[in-house]
Amino acid sequence: MSIILNRSSCREDLDRKNHLAAADNQIVCQTTPLPQASSIPATDYDVVIVGGGPAGLSALSGLSRNMHDVIGNDGTAPAAFREKARNQISKYPTANMKNGTVISIVSVNNGSSFITTDDSGQNYTSRKIVLATGLVDVLPDTPGLKDAWSRGIYWCPWCDGYEHRDQPFGILGSIVDVMGSVLEMETLNKDIIAFVNGTYTDANVAILDQKRPGWKTHTIDSIIRQQDGAVVYDNATDTEYDIFQINLDDGSTFERGAFITNFPAVQHSYLGLPLGVKISDEKMVVDIASMRAARGVFAVGDANNDNSTNVPHAMWTGKKAAVYIHVELEREFAATLLSKRAEDDILDIMGRDVEDLWDDVTRN
Secondary structure: OEEEEEOOOHHHHOOHHHHHHHHHHHHHHOOOOOOOOOOOOOOOEEEEEEOOOHHHHHHHHHHOOOOOOOOOOOOOOHHHHHHHHHHHHOOOOOEEEEEOOEEEEEEEOOOOEEEEEEOOOOEEEEEEEEEOOOEEEOOOOOOOOHHHEOOOEEOOHHHHOHHHOOOOEEEEOOOOOHHHHHHHHOOOOOOEEEEOOOOOOHHHHHHHHHHOOOOOOOOEEEEEEEEOOOOOEEOOOOEEOOEEEEEEOOOOEEEEOEEEEOOOEEEOOOOOHHHOOOEEOOEEOOEOOOOEEEOOEEEOHHHEOOOOOOHHHHHHHHHHHHHHHHHHHHHHHHHHHHHHHHHHHHHHHHOOHHHHHHHHHHHO
16 A cells, blocks of 8 residues: 655745735635634644555645646556656655555544554654545455456456457356346447356345346356466457356356456455544545545545546546645635734734733843
């Protein structure tokens, strides 16, 4: 898991008078009063982002003041995609990236700041947290399945189905959901077999009879790769030629070019629970408008509950969280200016005799 750290440096570079003027302009535009705050917690970073996939990298890109943060390429391998994004973001001095595993995040003063600890024992303090930790698919122990995962056996028909169009196709998963998967694939593939692998129970049959009336079934002993589509492919047509042999428990065999699955997924990490993040149906519950999951905590990518699960969506949620964090950080800074200004106004009204006397005593 990647730990991505964002440090805002522009505030230190601004002239104090100019920054005050900028804050004045922001205050005039507010439709609701800003809260007053005496100070901002001193932290190592403005934001710690846990997770280095498209959502986390998009959040970091947005928080690094990058105005050209549309990242991604059609057909690019995920590892190459992340490497390219990291290389583009690394030129910004406000962004830091580190590979490691976060083992805990502790809220300080009810979410005013946070302490993130990695597996080496190092601590990172920040004012905000972005959780981009993703989901993990719960795969059965069918021999050959995990070895071929993401290499001919996929989760998403729209992400990976095109390269295996018009090929003998298989669907792996529960009998309850399999008919929906068949309908999703029928525009790309006509030769489709669903392998429901032991989920043919009376209860599930009753559910399927109700959901999809009018539909046949065995348990998979093993899946054997006979040809690798990463080796045998046609660049001109964007076609990959995987071949799998499926061995059933009655001795019969089938040959398929690729599979999609509808196995369940769970949270890759539950770091947000102690911070007040709620989880429903294995998704972090967020305010869809801001991606906020708890005070000071934002959740982006397919781990949140806005129920979109592709790369452009992940990037969009990361960018959206970045925008809201920008606004929140600046509002908090403006609140400290309001607090200081209110103090000065009170002293002007009451007089500064006591303060001036105290200054003379302390100087002498």
